Amino acid sequence: MRQNKYDEAAFFDSYSRMSRSVEGLNAAGEWHELQTLLPDLKQKHVLDLGCGFGWHCRYAREQQAKSVIGVDLSENMLRRARELTDDSQIEYQQMAIEDIHFEQNRFDVVISSLALHYVEHIDEVFAKIHHCLVKGGTLVLSVEHPIFTARAEQDWHYGPDGEILHWPVDHYHNEGQRTANFLNQDVVKYHRTLATYINELVRAGFIIQQVAESKPSPEMMEQVPGMSDENRRPMFLMIAAMKA
Template sequence: MKQNKYDEPEFFANYSQMARSQQGLEAAGEWYELRTMLPDLKDKDVLDLGCGFGWHCRYARQQQAKSVLGIDLSENMLQRAIQMTDDPKIEYRLQAIEDIDYAPEQFDVVISSLALHYLQRLDEVYAKISTCLKSGGTLVLSVEHPIFTARAEQDWHYGAQGEIQHWPVDHYQQEGRRVARFLDQDVVKYHRTVATHLNELINAGFVIQQVAESKPSSDMVEQVPGMRDELRRPMFLMIAASKV
């Protein structure tokens, strides 16, 4: 059964209070790097996998994308996205990422932000993305970094006074299911090594163009409490790849 935590009332309420949920892309620590990895979106047909509130969909249209399709498994997410969007060139569709089945070479660009680490069979999804991308098309994705997903606890190691000491990494090579605590709820995620993320893309017919490990902008470090600690370990892995 596909996981859909975002339609659970308490979980969705907690998610809606996050800075990135209320303020959008500029409040997302990884955005200032991720946007540099996107290709020119002008006159492009764009697919957003796990579109959430539709922030990336609306950004694509601001960059003059020809059309944007955003899909998500959560009715709550799509309802909010629709409320925040006034653009006939953006379509939102209720669909699990695992179930995509689009025409060959339908899209120029596929974006997926912080959704693919919830999927068990990422290799199958990459193959479907490759099919629906045009030759030379681009996939840009972000996932939780393997350093972050290796331990289900996903937390710092603290000293006796509650001070942050370091970020522990363990069981890194043991890929698979993790039950992590996120927004006061148990959430199933899937840990993969950096090598697996890259090799699954290569096996699906992609050429890796760029790899980045998130770090906040200097402005965020200075202005957002706790953001300086995000320089101590990468929370997100970002990859841009093109279809051969």
């Protein structure tokens, strides 16, 4: 069974109230960096894996992508994506990322934002992405940073008065399943090291083009209380890779 928390009513309701769910990409703390990793999308065929509400799908069309397919396992996610989308060149398909079987050379660009840390066998997914990309095509992904996923607690270490002391990292090289608390519910994620992400991409036939570790934009630093603590450790890892 593929994990599908977003079709649970209470979980989806909590997720829908998050600022990034309401305001879209401009409320996503990593978007100002992820956006710079994307290639020119004009006249490109784009695949979005774990598309959620379809924010990246619609962005691709705003950048004049020729066609976009968004894939997500959640019926709730896709229902909201379709409600927000009025574009015949965007198609949404319900399936798990692990189950994609697109034909060879179908897409110019594949995007996956904050979805692949829910996938157990990342090597199989990278191979499928490589298969459906054209030669020279680009994969741009973001995941929770390995520093963030190493401990299932995914939280700061606090002092006696509740002050933030540091971000603890432990069991870093012990890759595998973590049961983390997200939106007050248990969610299964998969921790893997930074080296594993990069090496599995290389083994799948990709050339690494750029790696970024998230940090707040100057605007968020000014506008969002407590955002300065996000500079103390990266929450997200972003990679751009090209099919050799």
